[in-house]
Amino acid sequence: MAKGVTPQSNDASKWYTDVITKAQLADYGPVKGTMVIRPYGYSIWESIKDEFDSRFKKTNHTNAYFPLFIPKSFLAKEAEHVEGFAKECAVVTHSKLKVENEKLIVDPNSKLEEEIIVRPTSETVIWSMYKKWINSYRDLPILINQWANVVRWEMRTRLFLRTSEFLWQEGHTAHSTEKEAIDEARKILDIYQDVVENIMAIPVLTGYKSESEKFAGAVETYCIEAMMGDKKALQAGTSHYLGQNFAKAFDVKFQNENNKEDYVYATSWGVSTRLIGALIMVHGDDQGLRLPPKVAPIQIVIVPIFKSDMDKEKITKYTKPLINDFEENNIRYFYDDRDKMSPGYKFNEWEMKGVPVRIEVGMRDISDNIIVFSRRDNNTKNQIEIDKIKSYFSNLLDDIQLSLFKQAKNFKEENTYQTKDYTEFKKLIKSGGFVKCGWDGTENSENMIKKDTKATIRCIPFSQKVDGIKCIHSNNPAKYEVIFARAY
Secondary structure: OOOOOOOOOOOHHHHHHHHHHHOOOEEEOOOOOOEEEOHHHHHHHHHHHHHHHHHHHHOOOEEOOOOOEEEHHHHHOOHHHHHHHHHHOEEEEEOOEEEEOOEEEEOHHHEEEEEEEEOOOOHHHHHHHHHHHOOEHHHOOEEEEEEEEEEOOOOOOEOOOEOOEEEEEEEEEEEOOHHHHHHHHHHHHHHHHHHHHHOOOOOOEEEEOOOOOOOOOOOEEEEEEEEOOOOOEEEEEEEEEEEOHHHHHOOOEEEOOOOOEEEOEEEEEEEEOHHHHHHHHHHOEOOEOOOOOOOOOOOEEEEEOOOOHHHHHHHHHHOHHHHHHHHHOOOOEEEOOOOOOOHHHHHHHHHHOOOOEEEEEOHHHHHHOEEEEEEOOOOEEEEEEHHHOOOHHHHHHHHHHHHHHHHHHHHHHHOEEEOOOHHHHHHHHHHOOEEEEEEOOOHHHHHHHHHHHOOEEEEEEOOOOOOOOEEOOOOOEOOEEEEEEOEO
16 A cells, blocks of 8 residues: 555545545646646646547547637527536626725626626537538538537536546537438547547446436437446546537528538537546556556656666666667656655655556666566566567557456456346445346436436447346336446
C-alpha cells in the first residue's frame, strides 16, 4: 500500500480521490464542483484525445468550434432536450460588474435582454448554424466534431466523474437519409469501443439505452458501458441518433435529389474526461495508478542509482544504448537523475503515477552487464542482459497493454451474472456487478426495479434472443434481455 492512500477495500471512494491527488492528476478548483487538471492528468487526456481525433479524421470528420454562450430561446425550441438539461444549466443574467462603496457588485443596469445559457451541450447552437449552411442534398453530409468544455451544474461532484465543468468532444452530423444517420451513429460507437478497449485496455459492453435512459431529444442512444473496480457501471461513451427532431425544431430543410423538400437527419455523440476516472477505477490498485502503455505520458522511467558524480557519469554512458533503442521505437521515457530525491522516493512516485516500466541502474548492474526492471501491471522485478535489449522493451510494453486488458476483462466476466429469479437478482445487485436478465420493456417494471435496488438498465445488447425468457420483475414474457447494474 502506498503511503497516504486509503486501501480500496476500506473505502473505494476515498481511495479514488487519494490516487488522483497523490498521482497529481487533478485538484479541486476554487468554485465548488470545478477541477484543475494538472499536467500529468492532462497528458493522459491528450493521449486519449489524439487517439479519438485521428480516427474521426480518418472517417472524414472535421473539427470546428462553436460558442460557449447559447441564447435561452435556442434551448426552448427543443422541448424534450431542454427538459433534460434544465436543472443543470448555468445562466448568465448580467454583462458586467461595478465597484460601489468599495465593494464589487453586479451592475443592476447591465441586465441582459435575454438570458444566456453556458453550454451544457451544443446541439441547439450548432443546428442554428446548420440552418444557414444547408440548402440542398449537395450540402450533405456535414460531419463536424468539436473539442470543448461544457458546464452542467452538478450538485454532487467527484473529480473526473462528475464536475460542474468538464472537457469533452461532441460530434454533430447532418444527413440526407435516416439510414445514413443511423449508420453514422453506430460507426462512432465502434470507434469509441476501439479506443476504450484497445488503447485504454478497458473492456466494454455495447448496446442501446432504454427510453428512460436515452439522451434528451434522441430517437435512440447507443452506448458503451464499463465495469469499474468496485463492480459499479460507468457509461463510458454515447452516440445518439436524433432523427429529425433538431432539424424540425430549427427548421433545417433541404432539397433532396428528387427536388422535394425534407428535414435533415442528425446524430450527436460524445466522450469526456470521465474516461480518466474509468482508467483509474479499472486499473488502479492500492499502490496507485496502473496505466496502459498506450496512454501513459511516460512509458518507461530510468532511475540511476549513484553515490558520486563519477558513478552518475558511468551509468549515463551505460544506459545510452538503452535510450537509443527507446528513441528508435518511439518509446516515451524519462531519465530521472534528480539528485534531491532518494531512489526509494522516486520508486514510490513512479509507482503511484502508474508508469508501466521502471528501470533501476546501479554500479552493480554495470558490473553484471544487466538491466533490472519492474513491471507495474503485476509488480514483478526482472532483468535482461544489456546486449539483448534490441526492441525488447517495445515488445514488453505491448505485453503489459494486453495484460491489463485481460485482467479487466476477466474481472468483468467473473462479476457478470444471469438470473431468472427476482430475489436472487436483488442479492446480486447488492453485491455488485452486471446482472443479465429479461425485461418486459415497460417503464413500470424498469422503475420498480430501480426503486427496489437502485440499479438501472445499463444497456440493451444489440443481439437479442428472448424466446422463453420472462421479465425478472413482472414475470411477463420478456421483450428484451438487458444488463442491470448500479452506476456512477
